[in-house]
Amino acid sequence: MTIYRLHQAIKERVEQAMSEAGFQGLQVYIRNLPPLKYEGDAEKYFPHCVITVGDGADAQEESSMTAVLVLGTIDTVPELRGYEEICHLVEILRLSFAENPVLDRCFEVKLPVNFTPAEGEGDTYPHFFGAVWFDVQIPSPQRDYSDLI
Known part of the structure; x- marks a missing residue:
């Protein structure tokens, strides 16, 4: 339950x-885009942010997981504002997590907050991608701990 929370x-x-x-208009999804x-429907899911969590670890006093936010936008105009929009989205998120690292009063974003305005290799025109990722301190299980209730 804690991981999905x-x-x-x-x-x-x-x-x-x-x-x-x-x-306005950023669609936020957990784990995957909708099927x-x-x-031809793929373009209606832009701009988007897909949130995933990766590996986690339980230590004696502290547990953590890695969170990854992949951003995507689409732009077909000659000015290539899609890349500018990705840079703007990355900036909004990195500043938000760095300035206020506490999430839902029980998770804490740990520095560094990593980011790239160019997620993936190669030319993806007319789609533009970026990412923000960081480790998050999560509640640690102890004896008699249960978050399943």
Whole structure:
């Protein structure tokens, strides 16, 4: 339950940060984009942020997981504003997590907050991608601990 709650807390923060920055239209998904019914539907899922969590570890006093936020946008105009938009989205998120690292009063983003405005290799025009990733301190299980209730 804690792992999925972390996803939800990050989603809420992303939506809050975008709203405060005045960015409209970012669709936030947990783990995957929705399945496509038709191949031409892919473009309706842009711009988006897909939140995943990776490896985690339980230590004696502290547990942590890695969170990855992959951003995608689409742009077909000659000015290539898609790359500019990705840079803007990355900036909004990295500042939000660095300035206020506590999520849902029980998770804490640990520095460094890593980021790239160019997630993936090669030319992806008209799609542009970026990412923000960081480790998050999560509640540690102890004897008689149960978050399943």
